Amino acid sequence: MADCKHCQEVNRTVSIQNPLDLTRAIRVIRDNLIDGTLQQSSYWPSDQIGLDEPIFSDLPDHEPWPDYMHYFFQCPQCQRIFELSVETYRGAGGKWSAIES
Numbered sequence: 001m002a003d004c005k006h007c008q009e010v011n012r013t014v015s016i017q018n019p020l021d022l023t024r025a026i027r028v029i030r031d032n033l034i035d036g037t038l039q040q041s042s043y044w045p046s047d048q049i050g051l052d053e054p055i056f057s058d059l060p061d062h063e064p065w066p067d068y069m070h071y072f073f074q075c076p077q078c079q080r081i082f083e084l085s086v087e088t089y090r091g092a093g094g095k096w097s098a099i100e101s
């Protein structure tokens with residue numbers, strides 16, 4: 001699982017600090033969903049159950065964005081889960097990263 005070839009290109013942590021970073025990250029995720037590198041995941045953290053699970057395809061690829069974004073994806077081969085977590089409100093930023101299981 002450590003070296004799954006299918007998801008190795010997306011298996012890294014990317015810091016998102018500004019709208020350009022976020023635009024780029026959204027575009028990369030879209031491309032990876034289209035080519036099958038990633039799938040949307042039904043994973044949802046237990047501490048956020050009750051909140052609406054957002055649908056990534058509803059997200060615009062440019063501003064304005066929701067104040068808070070939290071999306072989960074997974075590799076269809078190794079089932080590794082990846083997270084996009086960004087707070088645009090207050091400019092706190094966020095990141096793309098794999099979730100350590």
Ligand SMILES: [Zn+2]
Pocket residue numbers: 004005006007008075076077078079080
């Ligand atoms: Zn994988």
